Amino acid sequence: MSLVLTVNGRQHTVDASPETPLLYVLRNDLQLNGAKFGCGLGQCGACTVQVDGKAAYSCLLPVAAAQGRAIRTVEGLGAPEAPSPLQKAFMDEQAAQCGYCIGGMIMRAQALLDANPRPSEAHIRAHMQPNLCRCGTHMRILRAIRRAAGLPVEAASA
Structure with missing residues (x-):
């Protein structure tokens, strides 16, 4: 079935079963590999x-449910030669160790900063809680988010 998706501001027509997870369409059909399969x-x-x-x-999101909605992936934020402020902060704080979770971490953090450019420490931690980093770089990730938000890099209280 042909479906039209708007990804990173561009329309794409893809042939996929409506119940196919959006992740598979992004990775396999659109070659946007920033989002990773972790647990499914x-x-x-x-x-x-x-x-x-x-x-x-x-x-978890069926591709049919993504039609008519604005989808943004980590590739839509910036490029290696021109990273977004959040991507630059992740680099400055060396927040990626293996890098597997980072695309998802950045996208969750960007959603927070888009909604609240200067979140509290508690708000940052609560918002980021669903995403896991198996390498244990959570503290560097939190510092990167604070840096991007223009907050003191070191938390007032942990």
């Missing part, structure tokens, strides 16, 4: 993208 259950966040400005697990 919406429990790790490696597949996080933005749908209508909100963080969403692309492994």
Whole structure:
């Protein structure tokens, strides 16, 4: 079945079964590999993208439910030669160790900063809680988000 998706501001027509997870269409049909398959259950966040400005697990979202909605992937934020402020902050803080979770972390963090450019420490932590980093770089990830938000890089209280 032909479906029309708007991804990173561009329309794409894809042939996919309506119940196919958005993640598979992004990776296999559109060659956007920033979102990763982690658990397939919406429990790790490696597949996080933005749908209508909100963080969403692309492994759980049927592609048919994504039609007519604005989908944004980490590739839509910036490029290696011109990273977004959040991507630059992740680089400055060396927030990626293995890098597997980082696309999802950045997309969840970007959704937060788009909704609230200067969130509190508690708000950052609560918003980022669903995404997991198996390498344990959570503290560097939190510093990167604070840096991008123009907040003191070191948290006032942990």
